[in-house]
Amino acid sequence: MRTVTTAPARPNRPTNVASEATATAAGPAGFWRGLHTPRRAFGREYRLSQVVFALVLGFCLTPWASPPLALALGLALAQTVGNPFSAQTKRLTPKLLQYSVIGLGFGMNAHAALQAGREGILFTVASLLGTLVLGYAVGKWLGLGRNLVHLISCGTAICGGSAIAAVGPVLRARDEEMSVALGTVFVLNALALFAFPPIGHALALTQNQFGLWCAIAIHDTSSVVGAAAAYGTQALQVATTVKLARALWIIPVSLGTALAFKQPGVKVKIPYFILGFIAAMLLNAFVPAIRPLAPFMTHLAKIGLTVTLFFIGAGLSTAAVRAVGVRPFVLGVVLWVVISVGSLYVIMHGA
Structure with missing residues (x-):
């Protein structure tokens, strides 16, 4: 009689199974999922992604954070966490940007600002x-709708997202259409904030030249101020003044849009914060009691600008970039390159 020997059954190994589950949860997917898993502490619910956001925001409030760095941190956060x-x-x-711009007015020299505004008016028009x-012309060649073309063109010509928000209604x-136009100018703003200061130094642009170039060639006020602040104090004064004078064109362009596109009965949004900037500048120039507070107000304004750029970067997710599409982005790039190169040539040759 043949004896059959059977191997003993393998015992369950809960320890190994548990460790495998832990390893799976500790993998990349599990790590990102854990960032968004609700947790409770001190009677409140929170997520680790919120903690990371708060820590980066806290860093942006410190003296070590510059506007370009804040934008980069926001972009990194948007693509990951x-x-x-x-x-x-x-x-x-929008509100934080407006209050920051008003605060910057306390650090402006009224006479220098007036001179910069005079020099920039012809460039602006x-x-x-x-x-x-x-x-x-380019939008028609690309086959884009007239609304989208006009939004991107106005955003490039005047002041980025503010112009789009005013002309859109x-x-x-x-x-x-609003989302695509805003996405286009925000992506190009991010590129300009990093690219312009090195280009300015490489070409040995003066403070006045660089400030004027920023005001004309960069879309949003936030990126204009951020790039100019990285270049120097005088560049910041010139760039802010010329850019805000340029932003006033929102009103006539919006009215002209209503007529050209036959849109009766629409309301035009007036950028009142520009009046606040002018008032702050005049108070600093002609009210001696205000001057001791000016450095503090300017410091707060620069912190506000840094946080603004962090928020803008954090809102520029991969999905937002993809939603722009190729043809609208091509239109935005063509307009941006032409106005950047053309204005730089004129500025450098002393026109």
């Missing part, structure tokens, strides 16, 4: 009209 407070930052960003005409533009 994400922005857990996207609704709040989207609501706060020529570049604004040229950008709108070129945008129409006049056009009765769809949300998709």
Whole structure:
């Protein structure tokens, strides 16, 4: 009789199974999932992504954080952890930028600002009209809708997101068109903030030249001020003054848009914060009691600008970049390159 020997059954190994589960949870997917898993502490619910966001925001409030670095941190956060407070930052960003611009007015020299505004007026008119005409031609060649073309052209010609936000309701533009236009100028703003200061140093631009170039060639006020602040104090004064004078063109362009696109009965948004900037500058110049507070107000304004750029970067997710599409981005790049190179040539040759 043949005896069959059977191997003993393997005992269960809960320890190994548990360790395998732990290893799986500790993997890349588990790590990112853990960042968004709700937890409780001190009777409150929180997520690790919110803690990371708060820590980076706290760093942006310190003297070690510059506007370009804050934007880079926001972009990195958007592509990795994400922005857990996207609704709040989207609501706060416009107001924080406006208050920061007003605060910068306390650090401006009224006489120098007036001179810079005079020098920049011809550049402003020529570049604004040229950008709108070129945008129409390139947009038609690319086969884009007229609303989207006009939004991107206005954003490039005047002051980025602020101009788009003002002209959009006049056009009765769809949300998709607004999102694509805003995404286009925000991506190019981020590139300009990093690219312009090294280019300025490489070309040995003066403070006045660089400030004027920033005001004309960079879309949003936030990036204009950020790039100019990285270059120098005088560049900051020139750039801020010329850019805000340029932003006043929102009003006539919005009215012209209503007529050209036959949109009666629309309301034009007036950028009142520019009046606040002018008032702060005049108070600093002609009210001696205000001057001791000016450095403190300017310091707060620069911190506000840094946080603003962090919020902008944190809102520029991969999905937002992809939503722009190729053709609208091509239009934005063509307009940006032409106005950047053209204005730089004129500025460097002393026109």
